[in-house]
Amino acid sequence: MNPTDDHDDKTITDTTPQTPAVGPAGELATVHHLPGRPEGGPAIEGEIVSEEEWRLYTDQQAQRAWRYAEYRRQGALVVKATRTAVTHDKTVATAKFAGRHAAYVFGGAGIVAKRVWEAKTNSRYERLIRAAEARGDAEELKHWEERAELAKEKRHRRAMDWLDAPVQIAKTLLLSVLVAIVVLFGIGCLLALSFSDVAMIGAPFGAVIDVVRWVTIAISVAWGPFLLAAPWIGLAALHHIGRRAETTPGWLARADGGGMDASTLLTADGIIAALRHLGIPAMNKAIKEGWTPRFELNPTREGTAPFKGYRAIVDLPMGVAPTMVADRREVLAKNLNRNPVEVWASDYGREKGGKAGYLNLYVADSGVMDKPTPPYPLLHEGSTDVFAGVPIGITQRGDVVSIPIAGSNAVFGGQPGQGKSNAVRVMVLGVALDPLAEIRVHVFAMNGDFDAYEPRLSRYEKGATTEHVESALDHLESLYAEVGRREGRLAELGAKKLTRAIAQQHEDMRPLLVAFSECHELFGHGEFGKQAAELAVNIVKRGRKTGVSTVYDTQSSRADAIPSQLVENVGANGCFAVKTWRSNDGFLGDGSFAAGIRATELRFNVDRGTMVATGMTDELFEIVRTFFVEVDDDRGWDAAADVIARAMAQLKPGTPVAGARPAQALETARDLLEDVADVLGDDEKAKATDVVARLRQLAPSYRPYQGLNADKLASQLGELGVKVTKVGVLTVFTERVRKALADRDADA
Structure with missing residues (x-):
């Protein structure tokens, strides 16, 4: 009830005697009778009010105080409701959405303006010259100064060309018109002769006039909508440029990042800040002296959803080597809000076309390593060509990696249970889908990793016995002899190496893959291991061009478990989680750890199925997550069985399969x-x-x-x-x- 209603401007007259109402307990309240109705008559309703409430009816000051209190109360409610609405998640998300996309437009405009300015002036070269001066690189400084002078000269020539442009344009137009008239007149004469009608001489001119008229009509119709659409097209283009460059500030990022949260965003400033806090004395000194990093490649988005990340290539100051940054990778990852396994720093100078002294940094999005690997792409359909490689896994960027087969060999190593055997299974399964390829497998353990593959294998032996080692040694000797035979055969054919066309024409030249799983039992054998190692190395060295390929997997990097020369000479190396740098270099080659190629950063069991790989792509190394061919040991089911059945159905006639290459019986005694x-x-x-x-x-x-x-x-x-x-x-x-x-x- 508002006490000011109907009473603010009225004088209240009470003619009724005010007699206290008395009850059984004595005086209860003072009764104030409301004004009577002008026409008289009994009261229809009444209300008992307190003295304070009555004063509100009669006292103007009390009414004003009540109104102000009510205003404050309602104002507080409005403020509270406004604050709730403004701070609501949906409101914040909507505001960020609008601000983010507006920032894309302004950022894109800034990028375009910068590009135009740098194209029209020497500012780009001046910036690069200042950077070269700051680094003290005299050779690069001279290079950019020469480029700057050359750019000035080109701009001057273009400006001078514009002075002659009007005359040249007029001459060209006049000549074009004269040529057109002559051509049209010639066409008209031909038409007149053909139709025996002199009037046809003007037909080509009339046709041109009609074309011009219709073009004019089309332009007049389209011109209005084009003018209306042009600003929006321009805004969309600027928005696209700004979005690709991610010009939006971090505080406007979406909560889910559009697939990207705040910790996922990576900028050049963020990388510089991370480098500054690595605790490397030489870098700290350079920063204090004013050193500014120069990016050969600004942080650039790479990968396909949901496997994305950033790559950046940045130079380092004098006294700081890329390996020093790689040694501090755990701190670098912390500074970039990542797990160590998501940050990989390597020496860009060791890559093809790389520059010495530059750091190649790849930073995966947070949580990429926890996302499941896609299914094996050839599980239900498809075939392969071993001369082009077979799929084995994906990179951190989500790109499918094909491991080379023909002309290459491979070694996989790591701690037990981390995915070595599965990598060989995936590799062999891909080769099985090539109708021309022959496959042989030795497993130096009594496991069933390749039992489902047996119908497709021309030779299959397993077990860790001396007899199997001796049989494998005999097989290596025959392989070495086969390499020699193939070399002679290629010489007869006038070819330098085996190709698919040669393999299709000559059955004795089919590509051959031989797998040696748990090979430490072979090379570590006391009697036959050394000889087996020598043969394996020689086969790898000579067999590359003949189509004879081998693959080895082992859990030990000792010299008597996997020969160092074998590791150095194979084309593809894969190292799963290991504990020490010695094991890392034992599987990936000497110097790998120092170059930042480190499987020691992989987490045991957490990163099962993930390997540090070299020789599988053009990169110095890759983090490859191998495809998984599912196996159910409880039911004795192997998903590879269906793939092998499909492979058997598409074989080229004459391709050796199960039973085609039985192990030779070895003589056990002679005099x-x-x-x-x-x-x-x-x-x-x-x-x-x-x-x-x-x-x-x-x-x-x-x-x-x-x-x-x-x-x-x-x-x-x-x-x-x-x-x-x-x-x-x-x-x-x-x-x-x-x-x-x-x-x-x-x-x-």
Whole structure:
């Protein structure tokens, strides 16, 4: 109730005697009778009010105080409601949306203005000259000064050309009109002759006039809408330029960043600030002396949703090497609001076309490493070409990585359970989808990683036994011989290397991939490991052009588990999570850790299936998340089985598959005395080295003879009673061998 209603300007007259109302408990209240109705009559309704309320009816000052209090109360409500509306999430998001897109337009306009200004003046060169002076780079300073002078000269020539332009334009127009008239007149004459009508001479001129008229009409119709649309088209273009350059300030960023939160945004200023707080003394000193970083590449957005990030290339001051920044990667990641695994700093000078002293920095968006890897792209359809590579995974930018097969070899390493075997499975599965390729697999463990692949494998052996190691060594020897045969075959064909066209025409030249899984059991074998390592290295060195490729995976980087020469000579290396720099360099090659190529930054189990890879792209290295071919051990199900079935259906006739290349039966025992007597024949004597060579030819599949040399032969013959005398060189005498045989037979 508003006490001022109907009473502000009235004089209240009360003619009724004011008699206190008395009840059983005594006096209850003083009754003030409201003014009576002018026409008289009984009161219809009444209300008991307090003294204070009555004063509000009768006292003007009290009424004013009440009104002001009510104004304050209602004003507070309005302020509260306004504050609530203004600070509401939707209001803030809407305001940021409007401000952000307005900032894009202004930012785009600034970029265009800067481009125009730099194109019309020497400001760009002056900026680069100042940067070169600040760095003390005399050679680059001279280069930009020369470029600046050249630009001035070109602008001067263009300005002078404009002085002659009107005359040249007039001459050109006049000549064009005369030529057009002559051409049209010629066409008219031809028409007149064809139709025997002199009037046809003017037909081409009439046609041109009609065209001009219709063009004029079209322009007049379109001109109005174009003028209306032109400003909006210009604004849209500026908006696009500003948005691509991300000119909006960070406080206007969306909460979800449009796929980007505040911690995802990365600017040149942010990188400079992060570098300043790395705690590198030489950099701190340079900054205090006024050093300003120069960006060869400003922070540029890379990748495809949802795998995006920024790449920047920035120079470093004197006394600071890129490896020093890489050593502080954990601090750098903290300064950039990232996990260490999302920040990769490397030496740009080691890359193709790179510059020494520059840092190549890639910063992935926050949380990229936690997003799931897409399904294997060839799981349900498709085929491959090993000469173009097969898909193995994606980069942090979401780009599919194809690992080279033909003309390359590969090594995968890392701690147990981090994805080495899966990487080989994915690689072999891709090769299986090439109708021409032959595949052989050795698994030096009793696991079923490749059981589902068996129908497609021309040779498949598994187990960590000495017999398997010996069989694999025999296989390596035959592979080395196959490389030699293929080299001769290519020479016959007049080709320098195997191509797909040659492989399609000649069945004996099909691309071949041989996988050695858990190869530390092979190379670490006490008796056959060294020989196997030498053969593997030689096959990698010579087999590249012949279409013979190999792949190895192991959990140990020791020299007796994976030969260092093998690691250095393969084309593609992949290292999953490891603990030490020695293991890192053992799988990726010496000097990798120092260059910032570090799998030690991968988190054990957290980054399972992620490897630091070299040789798979043009980059110095990549962080590759391998595709996963699903396996259910409880049900004995392997998703690769369906892919293998599809691969079998599309094979080219004659491609070797299961059973085509059975392991050769190895001889387990031979009589050395009888074999020596046999190879000596009618010779009176022979050099021990010649006897060894003859023994290998006599029994090429007998392993003890393949590892034999002159000293070992002399020792073994000595144990059998045959003395090998050194006559310049160790020499085996036939008479002594036959006597030893006769004595043995007599004793028997």
